[in-house]
Amino acid sequence: MKQGAKPSRHEVRGVCVRLAVALATAWFGAAWAQPATTGPIALQGNGPYHQLTLPLGIYAHAAHGDLRDLRVRNTAGTAVPYAWLRNEAAAPRFTSKDVPIFALPASAAGAADTSEDASLNFRVRPDGSLALARKPARKQAEAAQWLIDASQLKGSLLQARFEVAPDARGLFAFRLEASDDLRHWRPVGGEEQLVRLAHGGQTIERLAVELGNVQARFLRLRWSDPQNGAPLVSVAIDSVQEVEPVAPLEWSGALRPERCGADHCDYALPRGLPVESLRIDLADVNTLAQVGISGLLAAVPTVAAEPARVPRNPLYALRHQQRRPAPSSSGTPGEVPLLDAVVYRLAQAGGEARSPLLALDGTSYSHLRLRTSGPVSLLGATPPTISVGAAPRTLVFLAQGAAPFSLVWSAVPEKNAVQGGAPGAALTLATLMPGYTANKPVAADQASVTLPTPPVAAVDAAVAAAVQLPVPTQPDPSRKWWLWGALGVGLLLLAGMAWSLFASLRKDRAAAD
Numbered sequence: 001m002k003q004g005a006k007p008s009r010h011e012v013r014g015v016c017v018r019l020a021v022a023l024a025t026a027w028f029g030a031a032w033a034q035p036a037t038t039g040p041i042a043l044q045g046n047g048p049y050h051q052l053t054l055p056l057g058i059y060a061h062a063a064h065g066d067l068r069d070l071r072v073r074n075t076a077g078t079a080v081p082y083a084w085l086r087n088e089a090a091a092p093r094f095t096s097k098d099v100p101i102f103a104l105p106a107s108a109a110g111a112a113d114t115s116e117d118a119s120l121n122f123r124v125r126p127d128g129s130l131a132l133a134r135k136p137a138r139k140q141a142e143a144a145q146w147l148i149d150a151s152q153l154k155g156s157l158l159q160a161r162f163e164v165a166p167d168a169r170g171l172f173a174f175r176l177e178a179s180d181d182l183r184h185w186r187p188v189g190g191e192e193q194l195v196r197l198a199h200g201g202q203t204i205e206r207l208a209v210e211l212g213n214v215q216a217r218f219l220r221l222r223w224s225d226p227q228n229g230a231p232l233v234s235v236a237i238d239s240v241q242e243v244e245p246v247a248p249l250e251w252s253g254a255l256r257p258e259r260c261g262a263d264h265c266d267y268a269l270p271r272g273l274p275v276e277s278l279r280i281d282l283a284d285v286n287t288l289a290q291v292g293i294s295g296l297l298a299a300v301p302t303v304a305a306e307p308a309r310v311p312r313n314p315l316y317a318l319r320h321q322q323r324r325p326a327p328s329s330s331g332t333p334g335e336v337p338l339l340d341a342v343v344y345r346l347a348q349a350g351g352e353a354r355s356p357l358l359a360l361d362g363t364s365y366s367h368l369r370l371r372t373s374g375p376v377s378l379l380g381a382t383p384p385t386i387s388v389g390a391a392p393r394t395l396v397f398l399a400q401g402a403a404p405f406s407l408v409w410s411a412v413p414e415k416n417a418v419q420g421g422a423p424g425a426a427l428t429l430a431t432l433m434p435g436y437t438a439n440k441p442v443a444a445d446q447a448s449v450t451l452p453t454p455p456v457a458a459v460d461a462a463v464a465a466a467v468q469l470p471v472p473t474q475p476d477p478s479r480k481w482w483l484w485g486a487l488g489v490g491l492l493l494l495a496g497m498a499w500s501l502f503a504s505l506r507k508d509r510a511a512a513d
Contacts, residue, residue, distance in 0.1 A: 037061050037452060039407045041072070045445025047399040049433065051085065052407075052447040053392050056250050059272035061451060063410045065364045067393070071408045071424040074401030079424025082397035083432040085244055085442060092242045094158075099150055100130065101235050103143035104220075122182075127152065128217070144226035148219040148235055155241035156213040162194055164207065165231040169196055171348035173224035176209070178216035188214050194230050195353045197346065204288070204344060206356055211237075213245065228349075243441055249277055249389040257383045264371040265383050266296065275365065277389035278358040282345040284380035285352065290342050290373050293358065295365035297334040335369065343384070362390070396444050398432065407449050 043050055052072075059065065071079045102122075122130045128151045150157060164172075172195075176188040188211060195206035211219075223229035252273075257265040269275060278293065343355040368386065372378045399405065429436045436442070 037409055039449045039451045041405040041407055041447050041449050043399065043403065043405065043445070043447050047445055049396055049442070049444035050399055050447040051394060051396050051442065051444040052449060053247055053394045054407075054449065055451055056270075056273065056390055056392055057451050058409070059274075059364075060270055061409065062272060065272035065274075067409065068425070069410045070395075070426070072395075072397045073406050073408050073424075074399075075404055076401055078401055080398055080400040080405070081427055081432050082395050083427045083429045085394040085396055085429075092240045093155070094238065094240050095153060095155070096236060096238045097153060098234055098236045099148055099153070101149070101232060102130070102132065102147040104145045104147055105143070130218075143229065143232075144223060146221040146232060146235075148221065148237075149217075150219055150237055150239075151217040153237060153239045155239045156215050156245065157211040157219075158213065158238045158240055159208050159210050160219070161208045161236045161238070162230075163233040163235070164194065164196065165233060168230050169198065170228065170230075171195055171197070171346075171351060171353045172228065172230040173351055174221050174229075175224065176211070177220045177222070178214050178218070179220065180217045182218060185220060188212065188216075188219070191224060193351075193353060197348070197353065202288070202342070204342065204346075204353070206353070208356070210357060213240075213248070243439060244394075247391045247394060249391055251277075251279075251389045252387050254281065254385040254387055256385055258367065260376055260383055263374070263376055264369050265376060265379070266367045266369050267386050268367055269365055269388060271366075272364050273388065274362045274390050275360050275368070275388045276362045276391055278360055278368070279387040279389070280343045280355055280358070280370070280384050281386070282343060282355075282380055282384045283382035285345055285347050287378075287380045288342065288344040288346065289378040290340070291379075292340050292371045292373075293338045293360075294369045294371065295336045295338055295363060296367040296369055297336065298366040336363075336365070343379075357389075395426070396429070396432065396442055397447075405447075 041050075041052065054067075058067070063069065070082075072082050073079055122132060125131055130147070130149045130151070148160070160176075171193055173191055173193050175191055177185040178188050179185045192209045193206065194209075195204060197204045252270065255267050255269070258268045259266050275295075280291075338360060339358065341355070341358055344353065345355070346353045368388070370379070370384070370386075376383070397405075429442070433442065
């Protein structure tokens with residue numbers, strides 16, 4: 001258009017179309033833009049593949065519990081390929097086996113005495129197992145400690161199951177140690193208990209102890225009170241062989257009930273956290289109750305249902321591989337029965353007997369419910385607190401492009417979000433690492449990520465403080481209305497400009513006529 005010439009109808013229409021397109025782009029871009037959160041990644045080694053274990057706090061930041069929108073980006077902002085580590089690993093192989101046990105006397109040094117002049121001596125068979133070289137001088141029932149030969153087991157040790165004499169009653173405290181050479185010992189967990197008690201017409205037994213996935217050829221059990229040791233009959237150990245081991249459980253702090261009814265208490269859980277283990281701490285001594293434990297699903301799910309997956313807690317897979325939860329008898333919508341258990345805290349001469357940890361399936365629930373078979377006061381005058389544990393997820397990524405790398409994910413759910421197919425979404429391990437097979441461990445260097453610490457929303461402050469995990473800040477409504485207000489003003493301005501151009505065009509046409 002020449003300078004000073006009046007705009008034609010075609011030119012005005014083009015300007016209006018361009019203004020409308022710009023307005024629509026800005027409008028929908030603002031409406032659908034999602035706030036993103038990033039965390040810097042620190043690399044170890046030369047790569048090119050790196051293995052990154054995600055802190056549990058990421059669930060409190062992320063919009064989706066399955067972390068579907070997670071991305072790894074290089075310094076240019078380009079998404080690099082990654083895959084989840086355990087999604088395609090070979091299924092774990094479980095073994096349950098009775099193992100040899102040997103009664104040991106107490107030595108002055110507090111250790112097993114295996115020297116040549118000891119009353120108890122061993123010889124090593126060709127297969128690496130132990131055999132007695134001479135008979136023990138004292139009876140097994142009087143043993144101050146026991147040697148457990150786990151040398152013929154493969155993989156990690158999950159739990160030990162003890163059998164004691166039928167007439168044994170009481171609380172038997174002990175500590176476990178592990179060794180590969182019978183000379184150098186390391187502790188396995190803290191003090192544990194074998195329990196067989198009669199209380200209120202019920203018999204309480206706790207004869208299984210978790211071993212925490214320890215790898216060792218030998219275990220040594222030492223009674224805390226050598227004069228109050230249980231007469232052991234046998235020991236069976238459950239072990240698991242996994243190509244990619246499970247990361248150790250991380251635990252929350254104490255969670256108090258959010259609400260209690262006539263026969264239940266509900267506990268709010270950190271958002272998106274896949275709960276794999278549960279500890280119930282009763283407030284009152286000499287309390288015992290039978291409870292049903294169930295998970296409560298969110299009334300309005302924020303993410304699409306995930307496909308069924310193998311539980312990441314191997315103890316749950318071992319104990320419940322044949323179990324399918326029965327439908328809830330309570331009639332409460334969204335309540336998923338998980339297991340039944342007897343919880344207790346009892347004072348005994350050797351200390352307090354407490355309920356063991358409970359293995360769960362690793363599903364994310366909004367709440368856990370403890371339902372009693374009678375009034376909720378069976379749990380004590382003060383409701384118990386709970387702690388939940390979960391194993392962090394691990395991914396492997398290709399360090400493509402220049403460092404530094406960062407982890408990026410959305411903080412607000414996206415409508416119609418899909419799990420796969422989006423740019424930068426997780427690949428399969430076989431695609432990420434050509435030649436990968438499920439029966440071989442992944443060769444990758446380590447990496448770590450630092451998560452941001454967002455402000456804590458007031459509604460979630462109590463839960464966040466209790467579980468020691470950050471919670472995401474909800475979008476500020478004032479910011480949302482400010483954005484829509486700005487867009488509305490922009491629309492009015494663009495409409496005014498278009499009206500002005502049309503008015504000018506009509507005047508020019510009238511003057512020409």
